[in-house]
Amino acid sequence: MHHISKVDRITEQLRSLISRRAFDGDKLPSEPELAETLGASRPTVRQALAALELDGLIIRRQGVGTFVNPNVASISTRLEEVWDFYEMLQDYGLPVNVDHVSLTLGPPEPDAAEALELAPAEDAITTANVFKSGDTPVIYCIDIVPARLVTQAYREEELHGPVYEFLGRRCGQHLEYTIARVLPVVADDTLADLLAIDPGTAVHYFIEVGFNDQDQPIIYSQEYYRPECFDFRVVRKMTSRLDLGDPRDELREEGL
Amino acid sequence: MHHISKVDRITEQLRSLISRRAFDGDKLPSEPELAETLGASRPTVRQALAALELDGLIIRRQGVGTFVNPNVASISTRLEEVWDFYEMLQDYGLPVNVDHVSLTLGPPEPDAAEALELAPAEDAITTANVFKSGDTPVIYCIDIVPARLVTQAYREEELHGPVYEFLGRRCGQHLEYTIARVLPVVADDTLADLLAIDPGTAVHYFIEVGFNDQDQPIIYSQEYYRPECFDFRVVRKMTSRLDLGDPRDELREEGL
DNA sequence: TAGTGGTCTAGACCACTTC
DNA sequence: AAGTGGTCTAGACCACTAA
Numbered sequence: 001m002h003h004i005s006k007v008d009r010i011t012e013q014l015r016s017l018i019s020r021r022a023f024d025g026d027k028l029p030s031e032p033e034l035a036e037t038l039g040a041s042r043p044t045v046r047q048a049l050a051a052l053e054l055d056g057l058i059i060r061r062q063g064v065g066t067f068v069n070p071n072v073a074s075i076s077t078r079l080e081e082v083w084d085f086y087e088m089l090q091d092y093g094l095p096v097n098v099d100h101v102s103l104t105l106g107p108p109e110p111d112a113a114e115a116l117e118l119a120p121a122e123d124a125i126t127t128a129n130v131f132k133s134g135d136t137p138v139i140y141c142i143d144i145v146p147a148r149l150v151t152q153a154y155r156e157e158e159l160h161g162p163v164y165e166f167l168g169r170r171c172g173q174h175l176e177y178t179i180a181r182v183l184p185v186v187a188d189d190t191l192a193d194l195l196a197i198d199p200g201t202a203v204h205y206f207i208e209v210g211f212n213d214q215d216q217p218i219i220y221s222q223e224y225y226r227p228e229c230f231d232f233r234v235v236r237k238m239t240s241r242l243d244l245g246d247p248r249d250e251l252r253e254e255g256l
Numbered sequence: 257m258h259h260i261s262k263v264d265r266i267t268e269q270l271r272s273l274i275s276r277r278a279f280d281g282d283k284l285p286s287e288p289e290l291a292e293t294l295g296a297s298r299p300t301v302r303q304a305l306a307a308l309e310l311d312g313l314i315i316r317r318q319g320v321g322t323f324v325n326p327n328v329a330s331i332s333t334r335l336e337e338v339w340d341f342y343e344m345l346q347d348y349g350l351p352v353n354v355d356h357v358s359l360t361l362g363p364p365e366p367d368a369a370e371a372l373e374l375a376p377a378e379d380a381i382t383t384a385n386v387f388k389s390g391d392t393p394v395i396y397c398i399d400i401v402p403a404r405l406v407t408q409a410y411r412e413e414e415l416h417g418p419v420y421e422f423l424g425r426r427c428g429q430h431l432e433y434t435i436a437r438v439l440p441v442v443a444d445d446t447l448a449d450l451l452a453i454d455p456g457t458a459v460h461y462f463i464e465v466g467f468n469d470q471d472q473p474i475i476y477s478q479e480y481y482r483p484e485c486f487d488f489r490v491v492r493k494m495t496s497r498l499d500l501g502d503p504r505d506e507l508r509e510e511g512l
Numbered sequence: 513t514a515g516t517g518g519t520c521t522a523g524a525c526c527a528c529t530t531c
Numbered sequence: 532a533a534g535t536g537g538t539c540t541a542g543a544c545c546a547c548t549a550a
Binding site for chain 3: 006040044061063064
Binding site: 299 | 537538540541542546547548
């Protein structure tokens with residue numbers, strides 16, 4: 001097991017401080033000051049700041065200082081981040097309930113099988129649940145996990161909720177990142193019933209593949225979000241479009 | 257005007273090489289090798305690689321090497337990137353056409369005025385256009401720019417297309433990043449007509465605010481994307497949730 | 513054992529902003 | 532002039548992987 005690096009620790013500390021609005025006037029201490037306070041060298045601090053800057057969370061102005069970017073820091077649900085449904089819904093203050101819809105074992109639908117790189121007819125666990133904030137259904141989610149990943153015995157109830165914990169405890173798999181397709185769909189009768197909305201309402205539909213730290217797909221999810229309950233935002237950067245000529249030339253010289 | 261830093265140059269060179277699939281077996285040269293080839297020190301190269309890693313574009317395996325992440329590199333339209341509609345649509349191979357819908361000067365709707373931090377009754381330019389790939393309408397876009405930003409004379413036709421160029425040339429403003437709300441909507445008759453789709457179809461709706469390098473809002477856009485034409489994807493990272501205690505303690509010691 | 517990436521530091525110098 | 536962030540290098544040492 002590896003330790004958390006100083007850079008990562010500092011990054012998360014600063015991230016936490018930013019989200020708690022701990023900086024007067026949104027101005028961070030200077031780099032030398034942070035370095036001394038946090039017990040690190042300036043390059044180490046700068047590495048952490050660079051990560052936060054790429055995130056859009058801070059702005060650095062030469063000769064002036066480093067500042068929190070309020071436009072970004074105030075976003076509650078950034079699309080670039082994966083949340084645990086439980087934790088996300090708990091922030092709403094109401095008790096979180098889960099209605100279990102179905103649980104099956106067998107070859108999944110072709111799209112899922114392909115995304116998970118399953119062998120023909122290979123089995124997977126498919127679990128469907130509705131997450132509720134109080135009595136209001138807000139997310140309908142279908143999760144598919146390759147059966148071969150399950151290395152420990154488990155109780156069925158463990159699949160009646162967020163699957164991330166199950167992946168860690170029963171599969172020894174840690175989700176590192178996901179790639180999500182974001183689609184708009186119109187609720188049909190079935191979905192409208194599950195989310196207690198009117199048929200014909202527009203709904204967010206995510207098709208999401210989760211990967212472990214080896215970049216192997218370990219979970220395929222389909223998620224429907226009740227409208228009005230979520231305010232998904234994404235920070236988008238300009239594609240830089242630098243004019244560099246063909247950079248392959250430089251590497252070709254070395255016979256790459 | 258400042259130059260492009262070595263780190264940024266290398267980052268973009270590598271990004272370009274990755275998108276051209278210039279690396280055999282998706283394996284990048286070693287860090288010392290890259291450093292020598294690109295004429296930089298190892299820390300400089302590593303800084304570029306760190307940026308690409310945060311982007312999810314590469315994976316680094318200690319003792320093994322650095323690799324392209326094919327899952328991410330193959331994404332055509334990443335939601336975290338802002339594209340110019342013209343360039344984006346040109347990739348489809350068909351000629352890009354623009355139907356101009358309307359152009360008005362005057363105080364915009366309240367949401368836009370607030371997002372752009374306009375004074376009461378302050379004027380803005382509102383331009384609406386439909387972008388077509390060949391004869392197929394694919395994007396309906398309403399752009400709002402504060403009138404005070406316009407510092408040069410311009411022809412109306414310059415507003416019958418992508419506004420980014422107009423912002424640069426006539427306003428001296430460079431778009432750095434945007435924050436987009438992503439919403440699903442059902443096409444009403446008007447929208448269905450503009451995009452030549454059936455009323456009742458689900459459509460992607462972005463409400464996007466663009467900022468300059470001073471973090472001032474300079475453009476407010478509403479965009480509707482024809483379904484089936486775009487495959488928006490986003491790479492989502494796990495929120496790290498490190499257990500750090502309360503990091504404010506450390507900074508308090510210094511009397512922050 | 514050799515080669516890879518991971519971590520961290522020290523420090524020089526520059527460019528910019530503010531006073 | 533003083534203080535801020537920007538850039539870049541040199542180099543030491545560690546941890547991991549593969550042969």
